[in-house]
Amino acid sequence: MFKRLRRLRLNQNLRELVKETRLDIRDFIYPLFAIEGSQIKNEISSMPGVYQMSPDEILQECQELKKLGIYHILLFGIPAHKDSCGSEALSDQGIVSKTIRTIKEKHPDITITADLCFCEYTDHGHCGIIDPKLKTVDNDATLEILAQQAIVLCSSGADIIAPSTMMDGMVLTIRNALDAAGFCHIPIMSYSTKFSSAYYGPFREAAQSAPGFGDRKSYQEDPANRREAILESLNDEVEGADILMVKPALAYLDIVRDIRERTLLPLAVYNVSGEYSMLKMAQKSGIIDYEKVMIETMLSFKRAGADIIISYHTKEVAKYLSQIK
Template identity: 50%
Template structure:
């Protein structure tokens, strides 16, 4: 009889499947929970995000309550996004020492010194026009004029106590500008995790509601990457590493698992995958409607990101995973 591969030998029981699994199970340390913090005097303010069931805009008071529950179930890392009370064409709230993100950082670090607090460094939430940089009179984002504002923002976050800053704006040269500003202000030990590979993606739709940062004119395609490009991802990753990035982010995650693998195969620094709002919302909606087993699809999607090469994952499912003890 002709011999053939007996693959089922290593799949026969739960025990042998666990022993032979190539990709490690999700760990608590792998997961980063995003939070949307609202600048308001009403500390009871909590607004559910309709396009992201289970997620909410939170006042500082509500943020503290939410994080308290998550820490009790094992939360290790968060990343903060802002919804300021005031917006202008210079994004002045972004680098205000008493801005909403700065307040949130101080609150979280005072209450939970061991909680790893990251901040998203961008200007879009603070700009009256919703773009990630200074606009020219013709409506073009001015790259070099934006860099000092991003640097000031990162420094203000670090001075407030942020453990890591994560620039997401996609301006050329922003990593070098931020690294230099941090170092000049005595913040040499604050690491920088860059959204190096960030695509102009349709998967960001629900985030626009959550962060209230949709552009008032045009789009972000002139500074975020074209989804059809792969080799460009390596150029962006190498550029940010050369400028001083300590870790890199690929965003979105699931539809760009090939990019995660490509970057992982070419760089040795920690690599984070951002499972974005659209990915989360589609899985949640399908689960809520009974079309899929939400827990199973959630776990499979995240395992796929680890298999692709992600060391850590920013995901809105973090609290769910911890509460249900689905991460070790």
Template identity: 50%
Template sequence: MDYPSFFRGRRLRKTQNLRDIVRENVVRSEDLIMPYFVVETDDPDFRKPISAMPGQFQLSLDQLEKQVAEGVALGMHSVILFGIPAKKDYKGSGAYAGDGIVQQATRRLKKAFPELIVITDTCLCEFTDHGHCGLVKQGDTTGEVHNDPTLKLLAKTAVSQAEAGADMVAPSDMMDGRVAAMRQALDANGYAHVPIMSYAVKYASAFYGPFREAAESTPQFGDRKTYQMDPANGREAMREAMADIDEGADILIVKPGMPYLDIVRTLHESFDLPVAAYQVSGEYSMIKAAADNGWIDGTAVMMESLTAFKRAGAKLIITYFTEDFLRLQSK
């Protein structure tokens, strides 16, 4: 039977080599940023599994260096650090202390791995006894987070992290005006060369659950909906991104990643700054749990999810799968 001419997409799918040469998006090791949780402790062997995030750990400085060394040997290019201090207070003073745990970890990693890109999460939530990302008046349990007084502390944190050798600072607090405050402070203190990778579009998401255990940063009262974005809003993301660009951001982060691929795409098409997607703890843990139960092929789903970020327009991906990806590529 004669058939009329029609599109034959299968011609380019016949073999793996054919599929490879026409592949539109490829995930590279350079695209990935590995998060680590470093703990202020006197026990150099401290390595505590994070129960809600299989394969992830809270690490002492010694254990962090050991873990990062393994990643670097596999080709890891970038990390982002989250700190868990020995003591917390209402103003998060450990965040901007010169000998804070993130500052210590930064110095340690830059000395051991000079070429490694060390990014520091710049926020107060892991260091405050109330768990919020901004200042709360001492003893106040109403949940009111004070924006402008917080900016001074965030700027101080950014400078202290830059002094420790951070290659990039990443404000995740969602306070209004924090990028401008950090840029001004960094420039004034001789760190005009340090980029700001802003959590420009950070939603008040239910996907952060496992991270609360990992970073020990659960709010002790209220929630973060007064400063993180409503998941129902898309156009608001543009306003947030534009504000951060105007204030001096160099890279824009969308967090979470998979549920907000439309936002990743919108920012990619609207601005010429690099866009990063954060594949957050809940996304990671769901894939891991399903794989551990034999319900999905974990490696295949990992790769499919990472590729989705690239297809949507993300230049960079912050993901707990970084080490898994590197091990896969080394085989």
């Protein structure tokens, strides 16, 4: 019996018939980095094929994405002005708010997830308000600002809010603020289990958000802690998160599976900058079959239990999937 089954799987049609895990471009979200100005498209040196773009260039990018069947983006902003409290994050004239309105005017069918954090907006590069005595993030003071920022982004037209600061109580605080402001229909995709990871290096170049001092270990998850990682996501579910997320993805597939088995909520993974750049460098060196490794990696995320994949590979995945139809 088993030998016969192996022989059957040599037939491509039969292999497709019994395939357990499939990729669908509708499950992907493509990250974009918005920067002030016009006609700006700066390639990120550590992330080949990924750019900082001004709003006018992002409009053209959205047109290309739709041709590929990609209708979901995750938007980050790189403001011209940074200060200790990330004040531009609270302005409806800030780079992310302006870009959201620009996209919605020309591409209302694009679903925009707005990243909700401070590291891009602060001169110290941390994800919240700094306690001057302790020299670390003040959790409760940061929650107050997060709530205000979420309302600004929703007022600008964001479809989903994605808080990434890893502050205790952030989901409940944001949910209450959005409901009170008339945005009860806006879902929250929480960075619910976000590890303090070395895989974020290239992103910090892209978003110009490297910490000016210390690190983020006091508020991001310890890579060594499995039970705590599960608890972080389950706590966010209790607080009202609509979608949970594990970040990074590739080195934490055991955590993805652990959370998948404990929740019925949609589960996202963030295929982060370091994971992307490693494959790109390996492609450049000619040591792997890049396309096959990329697709195998995406399948691993789905097989582990992810419903949604946030990835800088999204456009390449779309082109691959269109070729095999």
